[in-house]
Amino acid sequence: MKFCSLASGSSGNSLYIETEKSKFLIDAGLSGVRIQKLLSSIGVKAEELDFIMVTHEHTDHSKGVGVLSRRFNLPIVANYDTWLAMDKTIGKIKDENIIVFKSDMDIELRDVDIHPMSIYHDSASAVGYIVESKGKKISVLTDTGFVSEKMKEKIKGSDLYFLEANHDLHMLETGPYPELLKKRVRGLNGHLSNIDCGNVLGEMLRGMGERVFLSHLSEENNTPQKALRTVVEYLRSIGMDTDNDAFIKVADRYNPSMLIEL
Template sequence: MRFSVLASGSTGNSIYIETEEHAFLVDAGLSAKRMEQQLENIGRSMTNVDGIFVTHEHSDHIKGIGVLARRYKVPIYANEKTWLAMNGLVGEIPTGQRFHFNMETSMSFGSLDIQSFAVSHDAADPMFYVFHENDRKLAIITDTGYVSDRMKGHIQGSDAFVFESNHDVSMLQMGRYPWSVKRRILSDVGHVSNEDAAVAMSEVVAQKETRIYLSHLSKDNNMKDLARMSVSQTLESCGIRTGEFVHLHDTDADKPTELVTV
């Protein structure tokens, strides 16, 4: 199983996952043109994508879905409430390309098993995914106000995590956002801070080679170096030394990460 974080941030989010048999996207929050360019940057193409799994209906996760679905006849997977919330946002998607992926269930595509799980975010019915192939596991969890024990149970012991590290609390509190927006971000249906992300990670990382991709960083209320330092310090205070078996990686709003094997 190989993957690349094609884009991550408030301007657009998408992740590419492939096996020897199949290739998928989680979300397509960039324009169709930019999605095509990001895939080209890692040597891949939309013509090889077998489906797009939607996490929730916010624009930075679904912006390109309608055009991509119609242009490439690619299947789209989402739960029922998310499909209803996307009506009017993605244009017409033929019935034959609309598939329901229910919350807390799993689907299999050849050797790849995909499990959905609920998160806490201000969307209709937000959910994220864990990808399993043989004994390897990739967990994707962003856009949640907190990480519950149930969520931790789903992602526990993954070989790679795409994990939200959205904001530094002090930067957010002192920043230019209106108080209503700050309150929403800090709420249980907002986004996870660097510190809270690190604490959650310390409880799910196993004693093995693990990649952690810090994702969905706020452009205004975070910095890559700060997120990495905050997470590293918290993990090391819990006895998890980064750089040995746990490796932290940046993600970017404009360029994809290297295509790597889980």
């Protein structure tokens, strides 16, 4: 499998995954034109896409979904509650391009095995995605305030983790957000902090050279440097060699990562 983070953050999210027989997006939270340009920058034409999977209806994940579907006749894959929630914002979609799944039940699309995993977020019915093909496994887990033991068990053994490190706790507490919004961000249905992210990775990583992207960073309550430092320092404190056991990067807010082949 090949993987690229096209953009990640509150200003828009989109991931690209390629297998032997499939090319698809997880989320399209930017304009259709912007996503086309981002794909082009990694040598991929939008018309080559086979489908788009949506994690939840918030516009930073769904803004370009309808436009891309209509422009390139792309199926959209989402659960029933997410379809209802984004129905008025993404525009008219052809019936044959509406694919509905049940969260926590495996689905198969082309040569890709997909597990949409229920997560904790203040949306209609948000999911993370576990994607497997040809013995490789990618886990995409953002926009959740909590990672349960059941969720950890499902993502364990991944070759690549795309995991939320949304905020630095001190920056959030001392920052400009009103108290109600701070409570929402740090709550069960909000977002993972840097240290939350580190704790999850500490349990998941096996020291087998896994790829890790710290993702969905808050522009107001975090910095790439803080996120990376917090996670790396924690992993080193539990004995992990972060220079060799795993490769950890921060997903850029506006620009694509390199196209990684697993």
